[in-house]
Amino acid sequence: MRIAVMGTGSWGTAYAMVLADAGNEVVMWGRDAELCEAITSTHENPRYHPGIALPTSLRATTNPGEALGGVTVAVLAVPAQTLRANLGSWTDVLPRGAVLVSLMKGVEQGTTKRMSEVAAEVAGVDAMQVAVVSGPNLAREIAERQPAATTIACPNPATAELLAEASTTAYFRPYWTTDVVGTEIGGSVKNVVALANGMAVGMGYGENAQSALITRGLAEMTRLGVALGASPLTFLGLAGIGDLVATCQSPLSRNRTFGEHLGRGLTLDQATAEMKQTCEGVKSCRAILELAQRQGVEMPITEQVVEVVHAGLDPREMLQAFMSRSLKAEAEVG
Ligand SMILES: NC(=O)c1ccc[n+]([C@@H]2O[C@H](COP(=O)([O-])OP(=O)(O)OC[C@H]3O[C@@H](n4cnc5c(N)ncnc54)[C@H](O)[C@@H]3O)[C@@H](O)[C@H]2O)c1
Ligand SMILES: O=P(O)(O)OC[C@H](O)CO
Incomplete structure (x- = not known):
């Protein structure tokens, strides 16, 4: 061709x-x-x-x-x-x-x-x-x-x-x-979760914290995708969990790296200056949150990343906010 x-x-x-x-x-x-x-x-x-x-x-x-x-x-x-x-x-x-x-x-x-x-x-x-x-x-x-x-x-x-x-x-x-919707929602939301994961890495947190973010990130990605008409199975595939794991874990990821800069204490402007390439999560996180709010879908990780990236919240406070959320059944919405 x-x-x-x-x-x-x-x-x-x-x-x-x-x-x-x-x-x-x-x-x-x-x-x-x-x-x-x-x-x-x-x-x-x-x-x-x-x-x-x-x-x-x-x-x-x-x-x-x-x-x-x-x-x-x-x-x-x-x-x-x-x-x-x-x-x-x-x-x-x-x-x-x-x-x-x-x-x-x-x-x-x-x-x-x-x-x-x-x-x-x-x-x-x-x-x-x-x-x-x-x-x-x-x-x-x-x-x-x-x-x-x-x-x-x-x-x-x-x-x-x-x-x-x-x-x-x-x-x-x-x-x-x-499943175009699921494939695109997986690819977009994983960038936002990778930013949060990078912040955890930058703060020196280990595998437990990162696995928790990845797993709960998968939950909120799936909730949004399903609300928009995607198949839940797509999120168990390459465009869902596959990409989420690769992006959150690889130092090659620009989104994870950007999060790491913020977690180490760089300001948003300093982190932006360090990046020479496209870092989609930074620009898309607010649009993803708007999409979720319109669907009535809770996305606590995305919400906190928006606070850090667009409202200057300290990444430490972001992780604290996750830990102090009300307790719930694991499969519960939100
Ligand atoms: N890099 C990866 O590993 C990877 C993998 C899968 C998907 N993606 C996705 O692919 C898309 C492109 O990413 P990339 O990694 O190739 O980005 P990049 O920053 O490496 O390249 C972007 C390209 O777009 C061009 N461009 C055209 N108009 C532009 C404009 N107005 N402003 C800025 N650049 C402009 C740039 O010159 C450059 O050639 C992103 O959505 C990214 O999430 C990237
Ligand atoms: O470097 P990132 O964070 O844009 O991620 C690149 C790819 O999307 C990984 O699949």
């Missing part, structure tokens, strides 16, 4: 590599001419994946029309909060019929829309034409061609299966589902 990957960042580059290794003709779009030139001529992305040999067939351009010309699939790999503007500037050159694939793990501020909803709305296409890739996929590990699995979701099962086949390599194994 001829595929465009829109975004030459960390995950866009690694997923483009997967698609090219799987035998597709892949062209990337990026904002930076020098970086695009390096990808095309030296087969390396020196900014995001130094030392990784990209497939020689992979090329990159700053011209969206050149990247999108004649494609059957357009992969969207920009920050969640810029998708609307980015995609809006590409619709004139987006082939009608092309399947849109979101790699993004966030919820839009203001509208509280999931990325597949934003993509369908901006491109003016049916939801059946939009798919999502989400799972425990730390980009650097995949760029190193270490084994990984993922979930590909699309309301059209034939499209999901086709995309899974097109993304299969010796090191990358996709499973498919039609």
Whole structure:
């Protein structure tokens, strides 16, 4: 298949590599001419994946029309909060019929829309034409061609299966589902839980505290997803618990790292200055909380992360707030 990957960042580059290794003709779009030139001529992305040999067939351009010309699939790999503007500037050159694939793990501020909803709305296409890739996929590990699995979701099962086949390599194994809502809620909420987990790590807390956050994070992720129509089983899969564990545990995670900075006492501005890449949980947490409040769903971890990130609450007080909540049956809502 001829595929465009829109975004030459960390995950866009690694997923483009997967698609090219799987035998597709892949062209990337990026904002930076020098970086695009390096990808095309030296087969390396020196900014995001130094030392990784990209497939020689992979090329990159700053011209969206050149990247999108004649494609059957357009992969969207920009920050969640810029998708609307980015995609809006590409619709004139987006082939009608092309399947849109979101790699993004966030919820839009203001509208509280999931990325597949934003993509369908901006491109003016049916939801059946939009798919999502989400799972425990730390980009650097995949760029190193270490084994990984993922979930590909699309309301059209034939499209999901086709995309899974097109993304299969010796090191990358996709499973498919039609549960787009669950797949996207898993990918977005895990970033917020990873921020909280990172704060616990930064404060020097061990595995018990982290396992408690991961488990209760899974509970609130599932509650929100089910309220929005997702299957509870999705949260026991790669896009749910799988990604939650990978993101909370890996020092490669930007969200966990950001939380660690806050847990060590850095201010929000200092932690932001340390991060060079997209850290979706910071921007999406408030939108996720709004979504939950509208559904009448309690998300105590998300609520506290919003307090830390947007209202300056001390992370120590955040953990104290968890410990002093009223006692309840484990399966109880909230
Ligand atoms: N990095 C990972 O390990 C990973 C894995 C799975 C999913 N994701 C998700 O993929 C999405 C993209 O993440 P990434 O890791 O590739 O991010 P990144 O920060 O590494 O790259 C973002 C890319 O978008 C481009 N971009 C276009 N318009 C932009 C704008 N207006 N402002 C800022 N950047 C703009 C940047 O130039 C860059 O090429 C995120 O939603 C993230 O959660 C990331
Ligand atoms: O680095 P993070 O925290 O954005 O996480 C990356 C991926 O989403 C892990 O699956």
